[in-house]
Amino acid sequence: MPLLWLILIVLAIAAAGFVLGRGRAMRSAGGDARHLHSLPAYYGNNVAIKVIVPAMLVMLVWLVVQPLVINTVISGTIPESAVRENSSLGLMMSEVRRTAEGIDNAIAGGVMPADTTIGADSDIEAVTQQLQDAGQIVTSELTPTMLVAAQDYRTMYATGNMIMSAVVLLLAVAGLLWGLRESQKDFRARNTVERSVRALLIAAASIAILTTVGIILSLIFNTVEFFRLYPATDFFFGTTWSPSFSGRGGSSELGVIPLLWGTFYISIVALAVAVPIGLFSAIYLSEYATPRVRAIAKPMLEILAGIPTIVYGLFALLTVGPLLLKVFGDDGLGWMQAGTAVMTAGLVMGIMLIPFVSSLSDDIINAVPQAMRDGSYGLGATRSETIKQVVMPAALPGIVGAILLAASRAIGETMIVVLGAGAAAKLSLNPFEAMTTVTAKIVSQLTGDADFSSPEALVAFALGMTLFVITLGLNVLALYIVRKYREQYE
Numbered sequence: 001m002p003l004l005w006l007i008l009i010v011l012a013i014a015a016a017g018f019v020l021g022r023g024r025a026m027r028s029a030g031g032d033a034r035h036l037h038s039l040p041a042y043y044g045n046n047v048a049i050k051v052i053v054p055a056m057l058v059m060l061v062w063l064v065v066q067p068l069v070i071n072t073v074i075s076g077t078i079p080e081s082a083v084r085e086n087s088s089l090g091l092m093m094s095e096v097r098r099t100a101e102g103i104d105n106a107i108a109g110g111v112m113p114a115d116t117t118i119g120a121d122s123d124i125e126a127v128t129q130q131l132q133d134a135g136q137i138v139t140s141e142l143t144p145t146m147l148v149a150a151q152d153y154r155t156m157y158a159t160g161n162m163i164m165s166a167v168v169l170l171l172a173v174a175g176l177l178w179g180l181r182e183s184q185k186d187f188r189a190r191n192t193v194e195r196s197v198r199a200l201l202i203a204a205a206s207i208a209i210l211t212t213v214g215i216i217l218s219l220i221f222n223t224v225e226f227f228r229l230y231p232a233t234d235f236f237f238g239t240t241w242s243p244s245f246s247g248r249g250g251s252s253e254l255g256v257i258p259l260l261w262g263t264f265y266i267s268i269v270a271l272a273v274a275v276p277i278g279l280f281s282a283i284y285l286s287e288y289a290t291p292r293v294r295a296i297a298k299p300m301l302e303i304l305a306g307i308p309t310i311v312y313g314l315f316a317l318l319t320v321g322p323l324l325l326k327v328f329g330d331d332g333l334g335w336m337q338a339g340t341a342v343m344t345a346g347l348v349m350g351i352m353l354i355p356f357v358s359s360l361s362d363d364i365i366n367a368v369p370q371a372m373r374d375g376s377y378g379l380g381a382t383r384s385e386t387i388k389q390v391v392m393p394a395a396l397p398g399i400v401g402a403i404l405l406a407a408s409r410a411i412g413e414t415m416i417v418v419l420g421a422g423a424a425a426k427l428s429l430n431p432f433e434a435m436t437t438v439t440a441k442i443v444s445q446l447t448g449d450a451d452f453s454s455p456e457a458l459v460a461f462a463l464g465m466t467l468f469v470i471t472l473g474l475n476v477l478a479l480y481i482v483r484k485y486r487e488q489y490e
Contacts, residue, residue, distance in 0.1 A: 006059070006165050010172045014051040017176045021047030024183040038190035046189045047179030049196045055172040062164045070156045071097075074149050099150040100157070219468060222461035230254060230455040235462060241425035243445065243456045254459050256466060258425040262435035263467075266346050266421060267410040269431060273350025274410075275403055278357025285358070286365040287387055298362070305355040309415040316348040316420030328432055336432040338422070343431045345421035349413055353406045360405065364398030365391060397481045404478035408471040414439040438467045 022044035029035035036043070075093050182189075227235070230252075238255020281301060285294050321339025324347075328336035336343075368391050376386040392399075414437075422434025425441070445460040 010055045013172045014048040017047035017051045018044035021183040029185040036185050042189035042193050043183045045193045050175035050179040051172050055168045059168050066160045096149045100153040219465045223465045226458035226462045259438045263437040269346025270349035270410045274353035274357050278354045281358045282361035302355045312352050313415040313419035316344050340422035340434045341432045342435050349416050356406050360402035361399050364395045368394045401478040401481040404474050408474040438463050
């Protein structure tokens with residue numbers, strides 16, 4: 001059964017359970033809601049929760065665990081002799097999964113019959129052609145072992161989905177019957193529903209935390225593997241970035257300092273644009289603008305936050321870069337050789353960060369108690385004096401926190417840098433030269449046919465770990481400053 005249909009059926013059972021549970025509770029009270037312990041809707045919600053939560057939880061766990069189990073079982077059936085030279089079992093399993101998906105797509109597209117069974121005796125050339133006709137990209141030559149593994153993978157996956165559908169539906173029906181049995185007038189439905197909702201909120205928070213832990217662990221493990229292959233001192237203190245994918249051992253120079261310099265340089269230019277404009281905009285909107293102007297200007301300013309970063313990158317590449325080149329290039333001051341430069345990416349990134357700084361600063365300034373302003377006015381201060389000597393000092397910790405959060409956002413930006421700053425990893429003070437950042441090199445190192453056992457590919461995880469530590473530090477510092485601000489003025 002398709003996953004979407006399974007979810008819709010569970011939701012339909014939950015909706016029916018809500019109606020039936022509510023009706024059963026009302027009948028037990030003789031049609032008078034005053035005789036119920038809780039409001040009628042709580043009884044319906046209790047049944048719906050008992051239907052949805054167990055079924056969806058089992059389905060979620062099943063969808064996570066099933067691929068791991070199938071991969072383990074299938075990989076155990078592949079002999080070591082079947083793994084090609086200069087390859088690995090993991091890469092072969094990736095090809096097996098791709099082949100299995102291609103066979104399913106070919107069957108769905110009518111290229112293969114629905115009852116197709118592929119084994120070791122199948123015509124490999126014919127199967128390859130059928131997969132290509134179905135739009136499947138065949139990256140390597142198929143072998144009988146891969147075809148058998150792909151067929152076993154399809155069979156196990158289909159069987160697992162069938163069992164999952166049966167289990168989920170049984171749980172949904174069991175939850176329906178359980179909830180209906182509890183739908184009596186004396187049942188404390190409100191207490192049960194509130195405990196269930198609290199448990200769901202805790203589970204959601206736990207999932208977010210566990211996801212963060214999983215990301216960190218994946219970075220740590222791959223970073224440790226990288227440092228086993230490449231010296232940590234050369235990585236952290238090297239001033240040359242020159243990866244080589246030619247297979248020559250020890251030929252790559254993977255110093256992170258040029259990338260960090262480019263990252264911080266572009267971020268500084270961006271903040272130099274975003275902070276003054278965003279801060280002055282926040283001061284105007286919170287202290288000077290009329291309610292009508294504020295209602296129009298604030299949403300228009302925040303439209304910038306909804307523009308995708310790829311659009312900003314194209315804007316940098318097609319508009320800002322040529323404009324700067326016309327002014328600072330050979331036809332102008334002669335400082336700029338190409339449209340891709342630190343200044344190009346920095347200006348566009350600064351425009352992107354303006355609503356970020358403005359919105360946060362506006363909220364911080366509005367959080368300053370009005371009594372402080374009234375006291376200043378009562379002492380004879382003007383509006384500008386009140387802003388300068390009362391409002392801004394009170395809001396300064398929160399504004400600093402907003403700036404640090406904007407800095408962490410600038411450090412993690414990728415698309416604007418790729419399109420606007422170029423790809424040169426260098427140490428230079430000239431803002432009109434092309435440079436690159438950590439995030440841009442993470443993309444380039446993981447793009448293409450990279451061998452994930454080589455330092456040239458694993459360095460992406462070391463770069464990601466370095467960037468994670470830097471941004472985490474900035475966010476922690478920002479949260480500390482904001483918390484201190486709240487303790488002082490709340």
